[in-house]
Amino acid sequence: MPYSLLSRFQGGLGGSAMGGVFQPLDADWLQWDQVQTAVLSRLVQWPAFPSDVEFLPLFPPKGSPQSASWLSGLALGLLPLLLWEYEAQPHLPEIVTVLALRNEDLAWLSIWAIALHEGLRGQLPDLPQWRQRANADPLLRPLTEAMGDREPITPGQPPSRHQPALPFALHCVAATPEDPQISIHRAHGHSPLAAALTATLMGIYHGVNMTPTPSHQQEARQLFARWAGQDQSLEPDMALALAPGGLLSPHRPRPLVSQIPANRPPAPPFTPADL
Numbered sequence: 001m002p003y004s005l006l007s008r009f010q011g012g013l014g015g016s017a018m019g020g021v022f023q024p025l026d027a028d029w030l031q032w033d034q035v036q037t038a039v040l041s042r043l044v045q046w047p048a049f050p051s052d053v054e055f056l057p058l059f060p061p062k063g064s065p066q067s068a069s070w071l072s073g074l075a076l077g078l079l080p081l082l083l084w085e086y087e088a089q090p091h092l093p094e095i096v097t098v099l100a101l102r103n104e105d106l107a108w109l110s111i112w113a114i115a116l117h118e119g120l121r122g123q124l125p126d127l128p129q130w131r132q133r134a135n136a137d138p139l140l141r142p143l144t145e146a147m148g149d150r151e152p153i154t155p156g157q158p159p160s161r162h163q164p165a166l167p168f169a170l171h172c173v174a175a176t177p178e179d180p181q182i183s184i185h186r187a188h189g190h191s192p193l194a195a196a197l198t199a200t201l202m203g204i205y206h207g208v209n210m211t212p213t214p215s216h217q218q219e220a221r222q223l224f225a226r227w228a229g230q231d232q233s234l235e236p237d238m239a240l241a242l243a244p245g246g247l248l249s250p251h252r253p254r255p256l257v258s259q260i261p262a263n264r265p266p267a268p269p270f271t272p273a274d275l
Contacts, residue, residue, distance in 0.1 A: 059077060
């Protein structure tokens with residue numbers, strides 16, 4: 001579905017609030033929702049992009065009481081940065097290197113970044129497609145190994161709470177990527193954090209209309225405007241014209257007038273192929 005990139009930004013940030021819809025007082029979800037809000041505010045309210053040192057105090061230490069789900073919460077807290085740094089290829093923001101994570105944790109965050117990237121492009125894979133990609137990309141193997149040889153998520157089957165929220169959310173999405181309600185319902189049976197992560201991917205893939213009462217629309221518009229190079233606002237027509245990264249022809253830079261040699265012959269007039 002060709003949703004605008006702005007709609008996907010709004011759907012992702014709005015979906016990330018779904019954990020509070022189910023259990024608004026869950027301490028684990030509340031902590032990371034506050035982290036995400038702080039990161040988002042820091043990005044849209046200041047003219048200069050913050051340094052990694054400025055972001056670091058926004059993230060709680062790994063030794064907090066909720067350390068068992070710290071990695072899953074970190075994925076939710078990093079969402080504004082992952083949207084901000086969305087380009088033609090998925091990658092983790094530099095702040096991740098400052099957090100001194102284990103290789104296993106870095107692998108799961110990289111899978112999360114890839115899933116977000118694919119959702120923004122409108123190409124979110126299902127279970128067979130993830131497994132097919134894992135044959136060529138070893139980075140994806142932890143996800144396919146967590147899924148197992150068969151699909152363990154079936155209607156009426158209680159989810160395994162022994163599995164962290166992030167792998168479980170990725171599995172819920174991959175099992176039914178075209179049905180947001182089923183994916184979110186399954187994740188809700190695990191935890192509010194899993195529901196928020198699942199709804200984030202569903203919102204990024206299906207756009208802002210994925211939830212009947214989406215939240216964070218204005219914040220997402222501000223973040224998208226900054227990503228698009230605007231200071232505070234974005235014209236609606238421009239928002240609809242911008243396509244996801246990798247779907248436009250690459251920009252071909254042209255030299256400034258002062259850089260053109262004086263004895264160079266005049267260039268021929270532009271044609272539509274030059275644009």
